[in-house]
């Protein structure tokens with residue numbers, strides 16, 4: 001598939017921490033999941049790609065534009081939708097006012113065209129009926145949808161979502177998943193998440209980041225297949241397992257290097273992720 005976003009050798013230090021260390025990526029249309037433990041560098045990578053912060057080293061292009069020049073940066077920002085971890089709502093704004101405010105920042109200067117666009121994106125996330133409600137009166141799931149609507153203003157070709165489903169109940173998460181899948185039709189979406197289930201269900205591609213470096217880059221099926229033969233069941237926690245826990249069935253699910261004759265289980269994407277992280281520190285000192 002033709003890459004829409006290409007990054008090469010991105011590195012960024014925060015004081016003594018190498019938040020990103022030589023990260024190279026190619027993204028294409030559809031939803032790519034970005035998994036990693038706390039402090040892995042996910043938010044830093046998203047902020048760099050969203051041109052919110054410059055990398056110390058490395059280059060990238062978004063939809064053919066290079067943000068290394070001020071003209072290129074402007075072109076990238078015109079094609080970008082960004083849902084940050086903390087969207088920074090003004091709680092007294094209505095949903096409409098907030099999205100309209102973002103639309104003004106995105107240079108939609110014609111008032112009636114802008115208002116049409118605000119109504120369109122609020123309808124798209126299913127909030128057309130509550131657009132006049134104050135944000136503080138909305139549920140957590142609805143607030144996240146307001147933030148998604150704001151990110152969708154102007155129909156961006158590259159959508160960056162930083163842990164959008166965190167704190168949502170299963171029903172809201174499911175609703176949000178539908179919206180992300182819809183958003184990924186024909187555009188490039190980079191979704192940072194701790195939810196391996198979201199990745200298994202939504203993403204055509206997954207990148208695992210730890211300690212600022214890429215530990216895996218491939219399809220969810222490839223991440224799962226990595227641990228074929230490395231997940232097994234036992235009646236006691238296997239001392240040789242890298243991770244092991246008692247399941248609701250009363251047996252233990254072990255992940256690691258099984259003993260001979262072990263009762264092997266079908267691996268999940270989460271098993272693949274856990275073993276990929278095995279031994280990977282979350283932070284790398286400079």
Ligand SMILES: Nc1ncnc2c1ncn2[C@@H]1O[C@H](COP(=O)(O)OP(=O)(O)OP(=O)(O)O)[C@@H](O)[C@H]1O
Nearest residue numbers: 014017019036037038039040041042043044045283
């Ligand atoms: N503004 C900052 N100043 C100093 N250190 C920072 C700053 N932002 C991030 N870091 C450090 O950089 C590293 C990467 O952080 P980042 O927030 O990108 O990780 P993350 O994968 O998004 O984590 P989480 O899942 O917890 O959101 C961490 O060690 C973090 O403490």
